[in-house]
Amino acid sequence: MATYDSLGTTYARTRQPDPRIAAQIRAALGTATDVINVGAGTGSYEPPQTTLSVEPSEVMIAQRPPGSAPAVQAVAEHLPLxxxxxxxxxxxxxxxxxxxxxxxxxxxxxxxxxRIVILTWDQEIFRERFWLVRDYLPEAAAFDDTRAIPTDQLADLLGGARQEPVPVPHDCLDGFGAAYWRRPRAYLDPQVRAGISMLAQNGEDTLAPGLTRLADDLATGRWHTRHAELLTLDTIDVGYRLLVSAP
Incomplete structure:
Protein backbone atom coordinates (compact mmCIF):
# COMPACT_ATOMS: atom_id res chain seq x y z
CA MET A 1 0.00 0.00 0.00
CA ALA A 2 1.06 3.59 -0.53
CA THR A 3 2.19 4.13 3.07
CA TYR A 4 4.99 1.62 2.57
CA ASP A 5 6.66 3.98 0.13
CA SER A 6 7.65 5.86 3.29
CA LEU A 7 7.35 3.20 6.02
CA GLY A 8 9.08 0.34 4.23
CA THR A 9 12.55 1.77 3.72
CA THR A 10 14.20 -0.34 6.47
CA TYR A 11 12.47 -3.64 5.72
CA ALA A 12 15.45 -5.27 4.02
CA ARG A 13 17.48 -4.73 7.22
CA THR A 14 14.95 -5.54 9.95
CA ARG A 15 12.53 -8.01 8.34
CA GLN A 16 14.57 -11.06 7.42
CA PRO A 17 12.67 -14.37 7.21
CA ASP A 18 12.90 -16.60 10.29
CA PRO A 19 13.64 -20.22 9.28
CA ARG A 20 11.25 -21.71 11.85
CA ILE A 21 8.33 -19.63 10.65
CA ALA A 22 9.38 -20.31 7.07
CA ALA A 23 9.21 -24.06 7.71
CA GLN A 24 5.65 -23.74 9.03
CA ILE A 25 4.61 -21.72 5.97
CA ARG A 26 6.22 -24.23 3.59
CA ALA A 27 4.39 -27.07 5.34
CA ALA A 28 1.11 -25.19 4.97
CA LEU A 29 1.71 -24.74 1.23
CA GLY A 30 1.98 -28.51 0.94
CA THR A 31 2.80 -29.90 -2.47
CA ALA A 32 1.98 -26.74 -4.45
CA THR A 33 4.05 -26.65 -7.61
CA ASP A 34 3.64 -22.91 -8.15
CA VAL A 35 2.90 -20.13 -5.66
CA ILE A 36 1.85 -16.49 -5.98
CA ASN A 37 2.74 -14.13 -3.12
CA VAL A 38 0.22 -11.31 -2.64
CA GLY A 39 1.24 -8.27 -0.59
CA ALA A 40 4.72 -9.65 -1.01
CA GLY A 41 6.77 -6.80 0.42
CA THR A 42 10.47 -7.56 0.06
CA GLY A 43 9.82 -11.25 -0.61
CA SER A 44 10.28 -12.83 2.82
CA TYR A 45 9.17 -16.46 3.08
CA GLU A 46 8.75 -16.94 -0.65
CA PRO A 47 9.42 -20.62 -1.44
CA PRO A 48 11.50 -21.59 -4.48
CA GLN A 49 8.35 -22.40 -6.46
CA THR A 50 7.11 -18.79 -6.26
CA THR A 51 6.28 -17.71 -9.81
CA LEU A 52 5.06 -14.17 -9.18
CA SER A 53 4.89 -11.61 -6.39
CA VAL A 54 2.26 -8.89 -6.20
CA GLU A 55 3.14 -5.75 -4.21
CA PRO A 56 1.73 -2.18 -4.33
CA SER A 57 4.85 -0.34 -3.12
CA GLU A 58 7.78 0.44 -5.41
CA VAL A 59 9.98 0.95 -2.33
CA MET A 60 9.29 -2.60 -1.18
CA ILE A 61 9.79 -4.09 -4.63
CA ALA A 62 13.14 -2.31 -4.92
CA GLN A 63 14.37 -4.10 -1.77
CA ARG A 64 13.70 -7.58 -3.11
CA PRO A 65 16.97 -9.55 -3.24
CA PRO A 66 18.58 -10.60 -6.53
CA GLY A 67 17.15 -13.82 -7.88
CA SER A 68 13.70 -13.26 -6.37
CA ALA A 69 10.57 -14.16 -8.28
CA PRO A 70 9.38 -11.49 -10.71
CA ALA A 71 7.22 -8.84 -9.05
CA VAL A 72 4.32 -6.79 -10.39
CA GLN A 73 3.05 -3.58 -8.82
CA ALA A 74 -0.63 -4.16 -8.08
CA VAL A 75 -3.10 -4.50 -5.21
CA ALA A 76 -4.78 -7.58 -3.79
CA GLU A 77 -8.23 -6.28 -4.67
CA HIS A 78 -7.37 -6.28 -8.39
CA LEU A 79 -4.91 -9.05 -9.18
CA PRO A 80 -3.61 -8.91 -12.77
CA LEU A 81 -3.97 -12.68 -13.12
CA ARG A 115 -4.79 -23.63 -1.48
CA ILE A 116 -4.62 -20.23 0.20
CA VAL A 117 -2.25 -19.54 3.10
CA ILE A 118 -2.64 -16.34 5.15
CA LEU A 119 -0.47 -15.21 8.06
CA THR A 120 -2.24 -12.80 10.40
CA TRP A 121 -2.92 -12.37 14.12
CA ASP A 122 -5.75 -12.59 16.64
CA GLN A 123 -6.02 -9.09 18.09
CA GLU A 124 -7.73 -10.12 21.33
CA ILE A 125 -4.96 -12.60 22.17
CA PHE A 126 -2.28 -10.12 21.07
CA ARG A 127 -3.68 -7.38 23.32
CA GLU A 128 -3.88 -9.71 26.32
CA ARG A 129 -0.56 -11.55 26.03
CA PHE A 130 1.93 -9.12 24.52
CA TRP A 131 3.42 -6.98 27.26
CA LEU A 132 4.53 -4.13 24.97
CA VAL A 133 1.04 -3.08 23.89
CA ARG A 134 -0.65 -4.13 27.12
CA ASP A 135 1.67 -2.31 29.55
CA TYR A 136 3.46 0.41 27.60
CA LEU A 137 1.91 1.23 24.24
CA PRO A 138 -1.88 0.90 24.43
CA GLU A 139 -1.99 3.48 21.64
CA ALA A 140 -0.49 0.90 19.30
CA ALA A 141 -3.08 -1.65 20.39
CA ALA A 142 -5.85 0.88 19.79
CA PHE A 143 -4.46 1.52 16.30
CA ASP A 144 -4.47 -2.21 15.56
CA ASP A 145 -8.05 -2.44 16.84
CA THR A 146 -9.06 -0.36 13.83
CA ARG A 147 -7.44 -2.63 11.25
CA ALA A 148 -7.03 -6.13 12.69
CA ILE A 149 -9.22 -8.74 11.02
CA PRO A 150 -10.87 -11.36 13.26
CA THR A 151 -9.50 -14.74 12.23
CA ASP A 152 -12.97 -16.30 12.22
CA GLN A 153 -14.09 -13.64 9.75
CA LEU A 154 -11.15 -14.46 7.51
CA ALA A 155 -11.92 -18.17 7.71
CA ASP A 156 -15.52 -17.49 6.69
CA LEU A 157 -14.46 -15.36 3.72
CA LEU A 158 -12.12 -18.17 2.66
CA GLY A 159 -15.01 -20.61 2.68
CA GLY A 160 -13.48 -22.44 5.63
CA ALA A 161 -9.90 -22.69 6.86
CA ARG A 162 -7.91 -24.33 9.61
CA GLN A 163 -6.07 -22.05 12.01
CA GLU A 164 -2.57 -22.86 13.22
CA PRO A 165 -0.81 -20.99 16.04
CA VAL A 166 2.52 -19.52 14.96
CA PRO A 167 4.88 -19.48 17.98
CA VAL A 168 7.36 -16.59 18.01
CA PRO A 169 10.93 -17.72 18.86
CA HIS A 170 12.83 -15.70 21.46
CA ASP A 171 15.53 -14.97 18.88
CA CYS A 172 13.19 -14.42 15.93
CA LEU A 173 15.05 -13.05 12.90
CA ASP A 174 12.00 -11.37 11.41
CA GLY A 175 11.43 -8.08 13.23
CA PHE A 176 7.63 -7.94 13.11
CA GLY A 177 5.50 -6.63 15.99
CA ALA A 178 6.15 -9.18 18.75
CA ALA A 179 9.47 -10.52 17.48
CA TYR A 180 11.44 -8.94 20.32
CA TRP A 181 9.23 -10.15 23.17
CA ARG A 182 12.30 -11.40 25.09
CA ARG A 183 14.59 -8.59 23.86
CA PRO A 184 12.72 -5.52 25.10
CA ARG A 185 15.52 -3.04 24.53
CA ALA A 186 15.08 -3.52 20.78
CA TYR A 187 11.83 -1.56 20.87
CA LEU A 188 13.81 1.52 21.88
CA ASP A 189 15.63 1.41 18.51
CA PRO A 190 14.00 3.72 15.94
CA GLN A 191 15.15 1.48 13.08
CA VAL A 192 13.43 -1.53 14.63
CA ARG A 193 10.24 0.48 15.14
CA ALA A 194 10.36 1.68 11.54
CA GLY A 195 9.94 -1.94 10.40
CA ILE A 196 6.83 -2.52 12.56
CA SER A 197 3.78 -0.88 11.04
CA MET A 198 1.74 -0.68 14.27
CA LEU A 199 4.56 1.44 15.74
CA ALA A 200 5.70 3.33 12.67
CA GLN A 201 2.18 4.44 11.76
CA ASN A 202 1.49 5.81 15.24
CA GLY A 203 4.29 8.35 15.15
CA GLU A 204 7.10 9.02 17.59
CA ASP A 205 5.23 11.66 19.62
CA THR A 206 2.42 9.22 20.36
CA LEU A 207 4.82 6.48 21.43
CA ALA A 208 7.26 8.63 23.40
CA PRO A 209 5.62 8.42 26.87
CA GLY A 210 5.34 4.62 26.76
CA LEU A 211 8.84 4.18 25.40
CA THR A 212 10.18 6.44 28.16
CA ARG A 213 8.48 4.23 30.78
CA LEU A 214 9.95 1.13 29.11
CA ALA A 215 13.45 2.63 29.08
CA ASP A 216 13.12 3.50 32.76
CA ASP A 217 11.86 0.02 33.69
CA LEU A 218 14.77 -1.55 31.83
CA ALA A 219 17.28 0.75 33.51
CA THR A 220 15.93 0.01 37.00
CA GLY A 221 15.40 -3.71 36.42
CA ARG A 222 11.64 -3.48 36.94
CA TRP A 223 10.90 -4.99 33.53
CA HIS A 224 13.07 -8.05 34.23
CA THR A 225 11.50 -8.54 37.64
CA ARG A 226 7.97 -8.20 36.29
CA HIS A 227 8.59 -10.52 33.33
CA ALA A 228 11.04 -12.99 34.82
CA GLU A 229 8.98 -15.93 33.57
CA LEU A 230 9.38 -14.79 29.96
CA LEU A 231 13.14 -15.13 30.23
CA THR A 232 12.71 -18.89 30.74
CA LEU A 233 10.69 -19.42 27.54
CA ASP A 234 12.02 -20.29 24.07
CA THR A 235 8.81 -19.45 22.21
CA ILE A 236 5.56 -17.64 22.96
CA ASP A 237 2.09 -17.61 21.47
CA VAL A 238 0.84 -14.03 21.30
CA GLY A 239 -1.86 -14.64 18.72
CA TYR A 240 -0.14 -14.98 15.36
CA ARG A 241 -2.13 -17.41 13.24
CA LEU A 242 -1.69 -19.23 9.94
CA LEU A 243 -4.95 -19.78 8.09
CA VAL A 244 -4.88 -22.57 5.54
CA SER A 245 -7.75 -22.98 3.12
CA ALA A 246 -8.45 -25.45 0.35
CA PRO A 247 -10.68 -23.62 -2.16
Missing part, protein backbone atom coordinates in the same frame (compact mmCIF):
# COMPACT_ATOMS: atom_id res chain seq x y z
CA UNK A 82 -6.22 -15.17 -14.84
CA UNK A 83 -8.51 -17.52 -12.94
CA UNK A 84 -6.79 -20.54 -11.37
CA UNK A 85 -3.40 -18.99 -12.03
CA UNK A 86 -1.42 -21.03 -9.48
CA UNK A 87 -1.65 -24.03 -7.19
CA UNK A 88 -1.37 -21.83 -4.10
CA UNK A 89 -1.57 -18.18 -3.12
CA UNK A 90 -0.04 -16.83 0.07
CA UNK A 91 -0.59 -13.49 1.82
CA UNK A 92 1.61 -12.89 4.85
CA UNK A 93 0.93 -10.11 7.39
CA UNK A 94 -0.82 -8.08 4.72
CA UNK A 95 -4.62 -8.45 4.87
CA UNK A 96 -4.92 -5.71 7.52
CA UNK A 97 -3.55 -3.23 4.99
CA UNK A 98 -6.12 -3.95 2.28
CA UNK A 99 -8.78 -1.35 1.50
CA UNK A 100 -11.46 -3.95 0.68
CA UNK A 101 -10.95 -7.23 2.52
CA UNK A 102 -13.80 -9.12 0.87
CA UNK A 103 -12.63 -8.13 -2.60
CA UNK A 104 -9.06 -9.14 -1.81
CA UNK A 105 -10.03 -12.54 -0.43
CA UNK A 106 -12.31 -13.01 -3.42
CA UNK A 107 -9.33 -12.41 -5.68
CA UNK A 108 -7.19 -14.93 -3.78
CA UNK A 109 -9.94 -17.53 -4.17
CA UNK A 110 -10.23 -16.72 -7.86
CA UNK A 111 -6.56 -17.27 -8.69
CA UNK A 112 -5.76 -20.19 -6.34
CA UNK A 113 -6.41 -23.63 -7.73
CA UNK A 114 -5.79 -25.60 -4.55
Missing amino acids: VDDAADAVMALLTVHHWSDLAAGIGELRRVARR
Whole structure:
Protein backbone atom coordinates (compact mmCIF):
# COMPACT_ATOMS: atom_id res chain seq x y z
CA MET A 1 0.00 0.00 0.00
CA ALA A 2 1.06 3.59 -0.53
CA THR A 3 2.19 4.13 3.07
CA TYR A 4 4.99 1.62 2.57
CA ASP A 5 6.66 3.98 0.13
CA SER A 6 7.65 5.86 3.29
CA LEU A 7 7.35 3.20 6.02
CA GLY A 8 9.08 0.34 4.23
CA THR A 9 12.55 1.77 3.72
CA THR A 10 14.20 -0.34 6.47
CA TYR A 11 12.47 -3.64 5.72
CA ALA A 12 15.45 -5.27 4.02
CA ARG A 13 17.48 -4.73 7.22
CA THR A 14 14.95 -5.54 9.95
CA ARG A 15 12.53 -8.01 8.34
CA GLN A 16 14.57 -11.06 7.42
CA PRO A 17 12.67 -14.37 7.21
CA ASP A 18 12.90 -16.60 10.29
CA PRO A 19 13.64 -20.22 9.28
CA ARG A 20 11.25 -21.71 11.85
CA ILE A 21 8.33 -19.63 10.65
CA ALA A 22 9.38 -20.31 7.07
CA ALA A 23 9.21 -24.06 7.71
CA GLN A 24 5.65 -23.74 9.03
CA ILE A 25 4.61 -21.72 5.97
CA ARG A 26 6.22 -24.23 3.59
CA ALA A 27 4.39 -27.07 5.34
CA ALA A 28 1.11 -25.19 4.97
CA LEU A 29 1.71 -24.74 1.23
CA GLY A 30 1.98 -28.51 0.94
CA THR A 31 2.80 -29.90 -2.47
CA ALA A 32 1.98 -26.74 -4.45
CA THR A 33 4.05 -26.65 -7.61
CA ASP A 34 3.64 -22.91 -8.15
CA VAL A 35 2.90 -20.13 -5.66
CA ILE A 36 1.85 -16.49 -5.98
CA ASN A 37 2.74 -14.13 -3.12
CA VAL A 38 0.22 -11.31 -2.64
CA GLY A 39 1.24 -8.27 -0.59
CA ALA A 40 4.72 -9.65 -1.01
CA GLY A 41 6.77 -6.80 0.42
CA THR A 42 10.47 -7.56 0.06
CA GLY A 43 9.82 -11.25 -0.61
CA SER A 44 10.28 -12.83 2.82
CA TYR A 45 9.17 -16.46 3.08
CA GLU A 46 8.75 -16.94 -0.65
CA PRO A 47 9.42 -20.62 -1.44
CA PRO A 48 11.50 -21.59 -4.48
CA GLN A 49 8.35 -22.40 -6.46
CA THR A 50 7.11 -18.79 -6.26
CA THR A 51 6.28 -17.71 -9.81
CA LEU A 52 5.06 -14.17 -9.18
CA SER A 53 4.89 -11.61 -6.39
CA VAL A 54 2.26 -8.89 -6.20
CA GLU A 55 3.14 -5.75 -4.21
CA PRO A 56 1.73 -2.18 -4.33
CA SER A 57 4.85 -0.34 -3.12
CA GLU A 58 7.78 0.44 -5.41
CA VAL A 59 9.98 0.95 -2.33
CA MET A 60 9.29 -2.60 -1.18
CA ILE A 61 9.79 -4.09 -4.63
CA ALA A 62 13.14 -2.31 -4.92
CA GLN A 63 14.37 -4.10 -1.77
CA ARG A 64 13.70 -7.58 -3.11
CA PRO A 65 16.97 -9.55 -3.24
CA PRO A 66 18.58 -10.60 -6.53
CA GLY A 67 17.15 -13.82 -7.88
CA SER A 68 13.70 -13.26 -6.37
CA ALA A 69 10.57 -14.16 -8.28
CA PRO A 70 9.38 -11.49 -10.71
CA ALA A 71 7.22 -8.84 -9.05
CA VAL A 72 4.32 -6.79 -10.39
CA GLN A 73 3.05 -3.58 -8.82
CA ALA A 74 -0.63 -4.16 -8.08
CA VAL A 75 -3.10 -4.50 -5.21
CA ALA A 76 -4.78 -7.58 -3.79
CA GLU A 77 -8.23 -6.28 -4.67
CA HIS A 78 -7.37 -6.28 -8.39
CA LEU A 79 -4.91 -9.05 -9.18
CA PRO A 80 -3.61 -8.91 -12.77
CA LEU A 81 -3.97 -12.68 -13.12
CA VAL A 82 -6.22 -15.17 -14.84
CA ASP A 83 -8.51 -17.52 -12.94
CA ASP A 84 -6.79 -20.54 -11.37
CA ALA A 85 -3.40 -18.99 -12.03
CA ALA A 86 -1.42 -21.03 -9.48
CA ASP A 87 -1.65 -24.03 -7.19
CA ALA A 88 -1.37 -21.83 -4.10
CA VAL A 89 -1.57 -18.18 -3.12
CA MET A 90 -0.04 -16.83 0.07
CA ALA A 91 -0.59 -13.49 1.82
CA LEU A 92 1.61 -12.89 4.85
CA LEU A 93 0.93 -10.11 7.39
CA THR A 94 -0.82 -8.08 4.72
CA VAL A 95 -4.62 -8.45 4.87
CA HIS A 96 -4.92 -5.71 7.52
CA HIS A 97 -3.55 -3.23 4.99
CA TRP A 98 -6.12 -3.95 2.28
CA SER A 99 -8.78 -1.35 1.50
CA ASP A 100 -11.46 -3.95 0.68
CA LEU A 101 -10.95 -7.23 2.52
CA ALA A 102 -13.80 -9.12 0.87
CA ALA A 103 -12.63 -8.13 -2.60
CA GLY A 104 -9.06 -9.14 -1.81
CA ILE A 105 -10.03 -12.54 -0.43
CA GLY A 106 -12.31 -13.01 -3.42
CA GLU A 107 -9.33 -12.41 -5.68
CA LEU A 108 -7.19 -14.93 -3.78
CA ARG A 109 -9.94 -17.53 -4.17
CA ARG A 110 -10.23 -16.72 -7.86
CA VAL A 111 -6.56 -17.27 -8.69
CA ALA A 112 -5.76 -20.19 -6.34
CA ARG A 113 -6.41 -23.63 -7.73
CA ARG A 114 -5.79 -25.60 -4.55
CA ARG A 115 -4.79 -23.63 -1.48
CA ILE A 116 -4.62 -20.23 0.20
CA VAL A 117 -2.25 -19.54 3.10
CA ILE A 118 -2.64 -16.34 5.15
CA LEU A 119 -0.47 -15.21 8.06
CA THR A 120 -2.24 -12.80 10.40
CA TRP A 121 -2.92 -12.37 14.12
CA ASP A 122 -5.75 -12.59 16.64
CA GLN A 123 -6.02 -9.09 18.09
CA GLU A 124 -7.73 -10.12 21.33
CA ILE A 125 -4.96 -12.60 22.17
CA PHE A 126 -2.28 -10.12 21.07
CA ARG A 127 -3.68 -7.38 23.32
CA GLU A 128 -3.88 -9.71 26.32
CA ARG A 129 -0.56 -11.55 26.03
CA PHE A 130 1.93 -9.12 24.52
CA TRP A 131 3.42 -6.98 27.26
CA LEU A 132 4.53 -4.13 24.97
CA VAL A 133 1.04 -3.08 23.89
CA ARG A 134 -0.65 -4.13 27.12
CA ASP A 135 1.67 -2.31 29.55
CA TYR A 136 3.46 0.41 27.60
CA LEU A 137 1.91 1.23 24.24
CA PRO A 138 -1.88 0.90 24.43
CA GLU A 139 -1.99 3.48 21.64
CA ALA A 140 -0.49 0.90 19.30
CA ALA A 141 -3.08 -1.65 20.39
CA ALA A 142 -5.85 0.88 19.79
CA PHE A 143 -4.46 1.52 16.30
CA ASP A 144 -4.47 -2.21 15.56
CA ASP A 145 -8.05 -2.44 16.84
CA THR A 146 -9.06 -0.36 13.83
CA ARG A 147 -7.44 -2.63 11.25
CA ALA A 148 -7.03 -6.13 12.69
CA ILE A 149 -9.22 -8.74 11.02
CA PRO A 150 -10.87 -11.36 13.26
CA THR A 151 -9.50 -14.74 12.23
CA ASP A 152 -12.97 -16.30 12.22
CA GLN A 153 -14.09 -13.64 9.75
CA LEU A 154 -11.15 -14.46 7.51
CA ALA A 155 -11.92 -18.17 7.71
CA ASP A 156 -15.52 -17.49 6.69
CA LEU A 157 -14.46 -15.36 3.72
CA LEU A 158 -12.12 -18.17 2.66
CA GLY A 159 -15.01 -20.61 2.68
CA GLY A 160 -13.48 -22.44 5.63
CA ALA A 161 -9.90 -22.69 6.86
CA ARG A 162 -7.91 -24.33 9.61
CA GLN A 163 -6.07 -22.05 12.01
CA GLU A 164 -2.57 -22.86 13.22
CA PRO A 165 -0.81 -20.99 16.04
CA VAL A 166 2.52 -19.52 14.96
CA PRO A 167 4.88 -19.48 17.98
CA VAL A 168 7.36 -16.59 18.01
CA PRO A 169 10.93 -17.72 18.86
CA HIS A 170 12.83 -15.70 21.46
CA ASP A 171 15.53 -14.97 18.88
CA CYS A 172 13.19 -14.42 15.93
CA LEU A 173 15.05 -13.05 12.90
CA ASP A 174 12.00 -11.37 11.41
CA GLY A 175 11.43 -8.08 13.23
CA PHE A 176 7.63 -7.94 13.11
CA GLY A 177 5.50 -6.63 15.99
CA ALA A 178 6.15 -9.18 18.75
CA ALA A 179 9.47 -10.52 17.48
CA TYR A 180 11.44 -8.94 20.32
CA TRP A 181 9.23 -10.15 23.17
CA ARG A 182 12.30 -11.40 25.09
CA ARG A 183 14.59 -8.59 23.86
CA PRO A 184 12.72 -5.52 25.10
CA ARG A 185 15.52 -3.04 24.53
CA ALA A 186 15.08 -3.52 20.78
CA TYR A 187 11.83 -1.56 20.87
CA LEU A 188 13.81 1.52 21.88
CA ASP A 189 15.63 1.41 18.51
CA PRO A 190 14.00 3.72 15.94
CA GLN A 191 15.15 1.48 13.08
CA VAL A 192 13.43 -1.53 14.63
CA ARG A 193 10.24 0.48 15.14
CA ALA A 194 10.36 1.68 11.54
CA GLY A 195 9.94 -1.94 10.40
CA ILE A 196 6.83 -2.52 12.56
CA SER A 197 3.78 -0.88 11.04
CA MET A 198 1.74 -0.68 14.27
CA LEU A 199 4.56 1.44 15.74
CA ALA A 200 5.70 3.33 12.67
CA GLN A 201 2.18 4.44 11.76
CA ASN A 202 1.49 5.81 15.24
CA GLY A 203 4.29 8.35 15.15
CA GLU A 204 7.10 9.02 17.59
CA ASP A 205 5.23 11.66 19.62
CA THR A 206 2.42 9.22 20.36
CA LEU A 207 4.82 6.48 21.43
CA ALA A 208 7.26 8.63 23.40
CA PRO A 209 5.62 8.42 26.87
CA GLY A 210 5.34 4.62 26.76
CA LEU A 211 8.84 4.18 25.40
CA THR A 212 10.18 6.44 28.16
CA ARG A 213 8.48 4.23 30.78
CA LEU A 214 9.95 1.13 29.11
CA ALA A 215 13.45 2.63 29.08
CA ASP A 216 13.12 3.50 32.76
CA ASP A 217 11.86 0.02 33.69
CA LEU A 218 14.77 -1.55 31.83
CA ALA A 219 17.28 0.75 33.51
CA THR A 220 15.93 0.01 37.00
CA GLY A 221 15.40 -3.71 36.42
CA ARG A 222 11.64 -3.48 36.94
CA TRP A 223 10.90 -4.99 33.53
CA HIS A 224 13.07 -8.05 34.23
CA THR A 225 11.50 -8.54 37.64
CA ARG A 226 7.97 -8.20 36.29
CA HIS A 227 8.59 -10.52 33.33
CA ALA A 228 11.04 -12.99 34.82
CA GLU A 229 8.98 -15.93 33.57
CA LEU A 230 9.38 -14.79 29.96
CA LEU A 231 13.14 -15.13 30.23
CA THR A 232 12.71 -18.89 30.74
CA LEU A 233 10.69 -19.42 27.54
CA ASP A 234 12.02 -20.29 24.07
CA THR A 235 8.81 -19.45 22.21
CA ILE A 236 5.56 -17.64 22.96
CA ASP A 237 2.09 -17.61 21.47
CA VAL A 238 0.84 -14.03 21.30
CA GLY A 239 -1.86 -14.64 18.72
CA TYR A 240 -0.14 -14.98 15.36
CA ARG A 241 -2.13 -17.41 13.24
CA LEU A 242 -1.69 -19.23 9.94
CA LEU A 243 -4.95 -19.78 8.09
CA VAL A 244 -4.88 -22.57 5.54
CA SER A 245 -7.75 -22.98 3.12
CA ALA A 246 -8.45 -25.45 0.35
CA PRO A 247 -10.68 -23.62 -2.16
